[in-house]
Amino acid sequence: MENADELDCIVIGGGPAGLTAALYLARFERRFVVIDKGEPRAALIPESHNVPFFAQGVGGVEMLRRARDHAETYGARILSGEATTLAMKGDGFAVGFRHRDGEETLRARFVLLASGVVDIPPRLADADAAVLSGLVRYCPICDGYEAKGKRVGVIGRGACGLGEAKFIASTWSAEVTLLSLDEPLVPERAEQSTLAEHDVDFVPIPIRTLVRVGDGIEALGYDGAVHRFDIVYSAIGCDYRSGLAKALGAAVNEAGALKVAAHAETTVPGLYAAGDVTEGLNQIVVGMGQAARAATHIHNRL
Ligand SMILES: Cc1cc2nc3c(=O)[nH]c(=O)nc-3n(C[C@H](O)[C@H](O)[C@H](O)COP(=O)(O)OP(=O)(O)OC[C@H]3O[C@@H](n4cnc5c(N)ncnc54)[C@H](O)[C@@H]3O)c2cc1C
Known part of the structure; x- marks a missing residue:
């Protein structure tokens, strides 16, 4: 990848929230990547009937495929692998990225965490x-x-x-x-x-x-x-994949869900979060809405 220092944003997670952010950031012509481990909760949906525009229902895998294709149409780069560390670096962030060929550190001005939850x-x-x-x-x-x-x-x-x-x-x-x-x-x-x-x-x-x-x-x-x-x-509950943000001191509720403000920014300036990993209603349209707000706010700040 070219000089990673120049990235505007790193999106961690390629579920409905992360892919929505990718679509918006791509259409804003921002320099960003999505890092995705590939275990979205959404892939377990047999058929959803409460996502608007899919009156006949839509399976989770199909929905994710469409969202990914849509974002990639505008040039979004979705990288397979895991964000293993998150640290503040200068004006932005450094993200440890482990993939099948090894490990590297990516840098970006903003990070959007859309890492979801895991049901127990x-x-x-x-x-x-x-x-x-x-x-x-x-x-x-x-x-x-x-x-x-x-x-x-x-x-x-x-x-x-x-x-x-x-x-x-x-x-x-x-x-x-x-x-x-x-x-x-x-x-x-x-x-x-x-x-x-x-x-x-x-x-x-x-x-x-x-x-x-x-x-x-x-x-x-x-x-x-x-x-x-x-x-x-x-x-029985779920585990919030908020660890990377918590390590930076981001505020969470008692269950481990990230607290976010109006534009989906966490309590760590420049670190945004969207989707199930945040406090509130764990629903696809909610995560997509948060991601749209976060991506637009990030674009405007840039
Ligand atoms: C059985 C079932 C049915 C459901 N039905 C509906 C429904 O009908 N309607 C509805 O609105 N909602 C439904 N939901 C809830 C819906 O799946 C979630 O609200 C939605 O998937 C949340 O999207 P997300 O992008 O926040 O997280 P996810 O879909 O969980 O995606 C998060 C992604 O981030 C990746 N990730 C996590 N940590 C890292 C890391 N460190 N590095 C890289 N990648 C990482 C994960 O691997 C994953 O790919 C259902 C859930 C289940 C389990």
């Missing part, structure tokens, strides 16, 4: 295959509509599981059961009222594992009980 899978053999077939899901905002009339299990721990079960029961399904992985489920009085109010069943004995059986999912309890569902939502 429920205990299930080949969890990704179950996700791709829609039996295990992570996000009722994304696909709760497609759970209408189904028997839904929600497996989680603490308030997260309860909140998700309530959300699904109050919006889409009359048959929702709350389950807990490894730990007994002992709702407090207020939680019991919430469960009763929304007609959510719960299983007090902890679940040992999930298994895929035919076109459903079975949750196996430590007591030998078998609970069968059409769909299981996993509300």
Whole structure:
């Protein structure tokens, strides 16, 4: 690559957020690269029905292919590899870039982190295959509509599981059961009222594992009980890939999500973030909107 000191921006991550930033930066005719490790959460989407312009639905892999092709039409350079380090250097940043031919350091005036999150899978053999077939899901905002009339299990721990079960029961399904992985489920009085109010069943004995059986999912309890569902939502949580920004002192919330201001700048000047890695709603259109704002702000500052 030519003199990396001259880059305007390095985008870390080539999911929906990073590719949107790439499209904008390319059309602004900026000098930038996208570094992508190639494990986008979006690739696990069997078919999304809440992305505008795709009324018939669109699979995650197809959506990513289109976004990448679109950005590359305008000359975006998307490099395969991992951003391993991020440091402030002069007026800008230095990014350690590991790729199949070795390691190098790239420099840019601005960095946009669009590295996403990794869902913590429920205990299930080949969890990704179950996700791709829609039996295990992570996000009722994304696909709760497609759970209408189904028997839904929600497996989680603490308030997260309860909140998700309530959300699904109050919006889409009359048959929702709350389950807990490894730990007994002992709702407090207020939680019991919430469960009763929304007609959510719960299983007090902890679940040992999930298994895929035919076109459903079975949750196996430590007591030998078998609970069968059409769909299981996993509300166990996710890991925010915010480590590079945190190492520079960027502010995060208690879950590890990056805090960003109006133009998607983190608390580290010049370091922007977009998509799931930021605090807020983990949705494609949200990440794309943040990326558009960040890219435009970066362009204007340059
Ligand atoms: C099963 C499922 C269904 C979903 N359905 C929908 C839906 O219908 N509608 C909707 O709006 N949302 C849906 N989502 C959520 C959606 O996938 C995310 O909101 C979206 O993918 C976030 O985009 P992103 O670009 O922030 O992150 P990602 O898509 O996760 O992309 C991040 C990229 O950054 C790369 N990366 C991370 N760290 C580094 C590094 N250090 N160096 C280089 N690269 C790095 C990763 O490998 C990855 O390629 C769904 C999610 C799942 C799991």
